[in-house]
Amino acid sequence: MVKIILNLEMTKVKQLFFLLLILIMGCNSSSGQQESAVSDQPDVKEAIGNVNSFFEKYKNDGTKKAIDYLFSRSQPITGVDNLKNKLDSTRTELGEFTGYEQITEKNVGNGLVLLSYLVKHKYSPIRFTFIFYRPEKNWVLYKFYFDTEFMDELQSSGKVYFIK
Secondary structure, three states: OOOHHHHHHHHHHHHHHHHHHHHHHHHHHHHHHHHHHHHHHOOOOOHHHHHHHHHHHHHHOOOOHHHHHOOOOOOOOOOHHHHHHHHHHOOOOOOOOEEEEEEEEEEEEEEEEEEEEEEEEEEEEEEEEEEEOOOOOOEEEEEEEOOHHHHHHHHOOOOOOOEE
């Protein structure tokens, strides 16, 4: 009877050892997957560099030259003059440009990135959103817009029903 109990105990030890071995191997393979997922992230430095150059022109050369720069590397689109005029008049109302900071960066695969920025002016902030697309090697501007709706989003996020 003692011999049977020992055999059962040894079987349990072997099973535990085998289970532990499987767990260790599983952890190693999952960490390898995490490393490859990180290396698959797109390199958005070029897109961010385009945005930084845009803001340098926005600060030093004005709205119209900044917009010209921004769209110079994208497909020709209609309505750019209207966009320039609208942003220029909005900028006049907001006061002097005082700086910018990134709000968010969202990637869709390796070929699409959304960059959102808080743009600071003397009287009021505004949000600029840039969407870049990389069909081959280089990032090109796909969409650009500006808005003040983020203020509503910020206020809504402080509502009681969002608090956990």
